[in-house]
Amino acid sequence: MGFFKMAGTAFTNLFRKPATLMYPVKPAKRFPNTRGTLTIEFEKCILCGICQKKCPSYAIEVDKTEKTWKLDRIRCISCGSCTDWCPKKCLHLDNAYTAPVTSEFKDSTRERHTGA
Ligand code: SF4
Ligand code: SF4
Numbered sequence: 001m002g003f004f005k006m007a008g009t010a011f012t013n014l015f016r017k018p019a020t021l022m023y024p025v026k027p028a029k030r031f032p033n034t035r036g037t038l039t040i041e042f043e044k045c046i047l048c049g050i051c052q053k054k055c056p057s058y059a060i061e062v063d064k065t066e067k068t069w070k071l072d073r074i075r076c077i078s079c080g081s082c083t084d085w086c087p088k089k090c091l092h093l094d095n096a097y098t099a100p101v102t103s104e105f106k107d108s109t110r111e112r113h114t115g116a
Contacts, residue, residue: 035093041092042069044088049064051086054082055082058072078093
């Protein structure tokens with residue numbers, strides 16, 4: 001690429017809108033089949049642990065003794081395996097992207113199951 005062509009491209013791009021979105025300030029486009037945020041209907045969950053066994057990225061932790069269901073959202077790749085296998089159909093992949101996070105955290109249902 002010649003110098004003038006490159007300079008012309010650089011100059012043009014100075015006045016163009018960015019090719020990318022300022023996510024999450026501007027929400028990303030969603031499509032009908034977008035598999036986004038994993039949600040759970042806590043009241044239907046029987047803590048069987050099947051979702052944990054079927055998760056390829058080890059994002060779910062079920063502890064029957066402690067009565068907890070935990071999801072590590074950084075590990076979750078929204079594959080849908082857990083939603084397909086859940087016998088109570090209480091897991092869903094909503095048509096929305098998960099909000100970005102700056103540190104590792106886990107969604108937990110401990111409070112819901114124990115009332116603690
Ligand atoms: S498979 Fe469904 S019912 Fe079983 S622990 Fe997971 S979410 Fe709960
Ligand atoms: S959607 Fe896939 S990666 Fe995410 S928790 Fe379920 S099985 Fe694991």
